[in-house]
Amino acid sequence: MPKISNKGTSMPESPIRKLVPFAENAKKSGKKVYHLNIGQPDIKTPEVALNAIHDFSDQVVEYSHSAGFESYRNGLAKYYNNLGIDVNSNDIIVTTGGSEALLFALNSCLDSGDEIIIPEPFYANYNGFSTSAGVVIKPIATTIDNGFALPEIEEFEKLITPKTKAILICNPGNPTGYLYSKEELETLRDIVLKHDLFLIADEVYREFAYDGHVHHSVLNIEGLEQNSIVIDSTSKRYSMCGIRVGCVVSKNSEFMATAMKFAQARLSPPTFGQIAGEAALQTSKSYFDEVSAEYVNRRDVLVAGLNKIEGVICPKPKGAFYAIAQLPVDNADKFAQWLLEDFDLNGETIMVAPAAGFYSTPNTGTNQVRIAYVLNIDALKSSIRILDEALKVYPGKK
């Protein structure tokens, strides 16, 4: 029998993978499960995007250019320009979701065995892409106590070795909802310039910045032109996760030429996704205003509700649609499983993502969960009630 690669064996599983069979069993037994565990928004996809798909009239669905439709890249450049980001279509390669954009960036900047610094907790799939690319993640700790703010510059310096090639941030953050200030990004600039690193910023939640806070792109930090790479995606912005279209953006032409070689090998990004993405650029401001108001409302209900429960701590996120909550439990993995297997409130329960899967330092975040507020207000209120009652009877309560 042939052997699986070490890469394959060490490839991490999704943090909620172990819970899926329990969720399925819960549903089979007739329980209603509120899914707070994944970032699949219930928001409608803009009609303008769906209409463009319906209107497709070509007779052959051909390959597109490996960098994506030129018209779409021009449209994307305009979208960035309107945000005050000075890029043109040559600085953009359309990718199959933000996932592929990240893979192109890792492969172009880091060799097997090279190191990338990522503030933790971080989006769990960064582990998978790093394993794929043979890259070693060096996590830098952020804590719930200050809402997951950027660590001091000295903490970064401690981690930097000759193998360090890049820092990766998610802004606003999944799973923390943390939004970096301009000063924090300037601190990162100073570090990457001093050590000749790339700064890769996953900005897929850019539009989800609340309470008047402004999102700052690394593409707009002075002096970072040759070091900054943005990972972007249409998935969350237009609530069309299934179209699998994102892009990688950088003003470093050597990086772009390299990423382009990876893009050429896989021929082209999905045609229909690009059609939807290009049309979605026409989405009205009112769509985003409504969506943003809805998320703020949800976040406020969620965070207030959670913090009212004894022993629960949940910092108020400034962006994205996730929150990390610390729970008074022995172990959030066990608790999440118990919620699905052994608990219900009037036939209903919740599924949450244990936060340990978002930390790469072992035994960290074991009493935390990530909650995605992608459900409507009523569902969120029911979910909070369920959590409250569950914590009253959970045998592993602390």
Added chain:
Amino acid sequence: MPKISNKGTSMPESPIRKLVPFAENAKKSGKKVYHLNIGQPDIKTPEVALNAIHDFSDQVVEYSHSAGFESYRNGLAKYYNNLGIDVNSNDIIVTTGGSEALLFALNSCLDSGDEIIIPEPFYANYNGFSTSAGVVIKPIATTIDNGFALPEIEEFEKLITPKTKAILICNPGNPTGYLYSKEELETLRDIVLKHDLFLIADEVYREFAYDGHVHHSVLNIEGLEQNSIVIDSTSKRYSMCGIRVGCVVSKNSEFMATAMKFAQARLSPPTFGQIAGEAALQTSKSYFDEVSAEYVNRRDVLVAGLNKIEGVICPKPKGAFYAIAQLPVDNADKFAQWLLEDFDLNGETIMVAPAAGFYSTPNTGTNQVRIAYVLNIDALKSSIRILDEALKVYPGKK
């Protein structure tokens, strides 16, 4: 300035990349260029697939299951069953094109520095995916003299080292059009079983087997159940290259569980592509009969026409829609560029893919080109005339 990775620097470019600016200039100067250089068929996408896209009525384009829609995987299992291949939906993961299927297979079977044996000439992007995965290609020579048949078993034995983890074939072959016999596949079985290797077969051209020849899948070779992995794609089968949907198929459950981890990291394959792919399973037999008849007709015109030209040798391919032709020229790279830059016949010229890019052994195939017969008969006849006249006046004629 931060440094690009060695992986990125050594990432190969597409064999026709260098020619693209010359083709653009030729068009700008008013020349008509017949594109024999890429595998973008002019055949219509089945209506049933396009209709399914038009009929999409969900309001949110959600993530699908990471392995693909269950209904689609069930449909794919039935498609394979109808070909006599005994697989079920658990043996199938839907991927973003055959490209991603290959990347999952390489990452699951080979570590950085491991070796894969591939008969050359081979699909040029195998180089790119191998570089991505850190895998080293060990080419095994096949020659135009016997139509690119499988080399003797001894030749494989010479290449096998402790680092050899897999053999990769393309059947029918791009760029050769070669169709492996059952006996050849059994030879490969004996080698992979003896050395505990995976046999990865890119069978995306399965339906394109001509003259009554039968395509044999590695999934159907007795004893290979735990060793064989099939790379598949809807791109060529249904002439819908842009939808970016393929799949990876294996009865080795450990391999499938590993590939699934890579699939989960990138969340899901494209929704619209899957909708088109699932609907396309209903494509009538008459569609394939017509397409096959058309390709046979094109191949016959092409191969007969080429072999009539003095000094040109073109073996008759049994499958796919490519042919390798040996030309009486000093260097096919130079000739291909000259055709675009310095030649026309009544304002028309051709673009061909120099075959050296399909060989990984240096200085091999330098007088060969790959021709994709994806144009209609009239265009092919004009192309042959152009090549004939061009060879009469090309300064580097041999």
